[in-house]
């Protein structure tokens with residue numbers, strides 16, 4: 001990996017990312033049940049019914065993991081707090097042991113010279129709230145605001161940045177329309193409500209944090225490029241709909257105070273009453289935006305099908321172990337488009353990028369990261385104000401519906417012994433991040 005820090009703008013920050021349920025071990029420390037526990041226990045949802053009960057046992061191995069982050073020379077560690085660990089019933093009493101855990105995590109990072117980048121929600125919804133309809137319920141913004149106040153009251157004085165919700169598209173569409181993630185619904189009305197309530201909850205949490213004196217607040221959206229499968233006008237329109245649902249819905253809500261017409265075409269009849277009045281909350285001012293980027297899809301129209309009437313066409317280029325096409329150019333395109341059309345001068349961060357690979361040594365991952373870092377440099381050269389790049393992920397972990405099979409880590413985890421072993425990609429990054 002032939003880079004130095006001097007190849008990136010002054011003050012550019014490098015880091016690694018994880019999330020609570022994927023690494024901590026949710027059976028430890030008094031955490032409450034989550035909707036991922038019940039989703040995983042339902043046959044057919046998750047490879048081998050695997051769940052996050054033990055995961056990487058980060059709960060007991062936190063110091064070892066923080067040493068690994070320090071050994072990399074990372075400037076930033078992007079982690080999430082689990083709502084169900086902080087408030088096992090989703091509302092009401094806080095779990096003192098959970099708060100202590102995150103308190104130690106933040107102090108452990110600061111003691112090692114690493115900036116803590118907090119995400120408040122990375123998908124482990126407390127089961128008690130799922131039982132009340134979860135993201136479909138219009139009370140979610142209030143519940144989320146209470147949780148925000150509780151966790152920020154404990155660690156908000158020491159974090160470097162905070163974002164309310166990781167990847168709203170996954171929380172809304174993937175989980176309520178595609179049914180691939182908890183709660184596993186396939187229902188357009190649930191989808192519309194979840195997608196809207198996620199954004200309102202984002203706005204409420206942002207306001208709560210600002211009122212509590214927390215600065216450097218952002219939003220983290222995953223983005224997937226859509227290329228028409230052919231030059232046919234139907235395929236071009238289908239790819240535009242995919243882009244609208246995946247990417248422009250959330251950026252439109254956050255930065256234009258409007259949803260794209262090609263999404264409203266399908267979702268408007270199902271949005272909650274008065275949805276148009278929520279944009280002032282959704283648009284609470286932000287200090288930065290994070291882009292999580294992995295791949296692109298080729299999209300074809302499906303004639304005669306109901307909205308959104310599209311399907312994925314076969315990939316064309318090389319793929320990762322996820323079957324995701326490796327397509328670095330779109331990272332540059334997304335960064336420049338986001339700045340041009342939505343965020344202007346606001347700093348952008350690549351808050352996730354990485355690949356699943358079982359290769360040892362993982363030369364393919366080194367290549368993937370190098371190509372995407374080149375794309376970041378191209379975006380910077382085009383004037384996009386990119387201020388940081390975080391690798392997904394520090395270590396192999398629970399890849400949701402794909403269980404422990406897909407390995408995104410810079411550090412190998414043996415899920416029998418839980419031993420950690422840095423991979424070639426870890427050493428390659430450490431080589432120049434530590435210079």
Ligand code: IFM
Nearest residue numbers: 019167292352392399408
């Ligand atoms: O593992 C996930 C993460 O939880 C959210 N972003 C994408 C990653 C890889 O699929």
